[in-house]
Amino acid sequence: MPVKKEKRTIGRRELIDFPALELYGIEAKIDTGAFTSAIHCTAIHEITLPDGSTIIRFSLLDPGHPQYHHKIFEFKQFTQRDIKSSFGEVQERYIIRTKFQLFDKVIETEFSLSDRSDMKYPVLIGRSAIRKEFVVDVAHKNLSAKAKFKKQNKKNI
Template sequence: MDLIETPLVLAPPPRIIGWREWLSLPELGIAEIKAKIDTGARTSALHVVWQERFHREGAPWVRFLLEADGSGSAGVEAEAEVLDERNVTDSGGHVSKRPFIRTLVRIGGEQWPIEVNLTDRRRMLFPMLLGRTAMNGRLLVDPARSFVFGRTGELGS
């Protein structure tokens, strides 16, 4: 029996990021949002001021208002298909059912799709939490560093 040699393809090494970073959510119209990078959180969460469920062509969707800077200023209204509704336990141990959507995240010039839940984070320091499933295989967190990639401020590719 002959052995077939297949080339070894190595994945790029994970990039090092800080415990807080600027990132963008281009599909949602957010050029820049400050996020806490949290390996203790399984899922990612995004602050929304309000949300409204509806159906489009039989599929569940959600319309929501994002407030990326937490200032109370006018936010960005967006819509997305609801992937799922799941129970999420917050850091205080409270369980709530939240809608999950899929969107692109851009950090340090790279982008990929992530799942994120929509919730009220107005009492939190960061309007977004990037959880470990969004980072898996792509990012490593250095807790001694912050804002490794600087501010993004871009929506384009």
């Protein structure tokens, strides 16, 4: 009988990294009620290239965000899907696959591109991204950042 892997505990909020997107220490809300993860984007455009293929082009975060870096991203691989918001509204959104890091785990998952400017957190991590590796304890927050800080302090002693 296979041995079940023990899952790491995360809090209701975590600081995560997106190495491929050059974003680090981004506040993310962990939402087990949401299936798909979402990331705050602006200026989302689908562009047809001269060869007939299409790409999606967008900016991440807002100029007022501390980690905003003015970079424009392009993805050749994307889909569109209807996503139901927490308000019950169905929106057609672009979906990309990218990797994020939480603790020492790098996870590739789908993110819907969404204007989250009216939300407190620019990133929402849904249950499909964390179900294999983590369990959520809502009494805690930023467990990965605290563990990273503790590890760095041990190295400096």
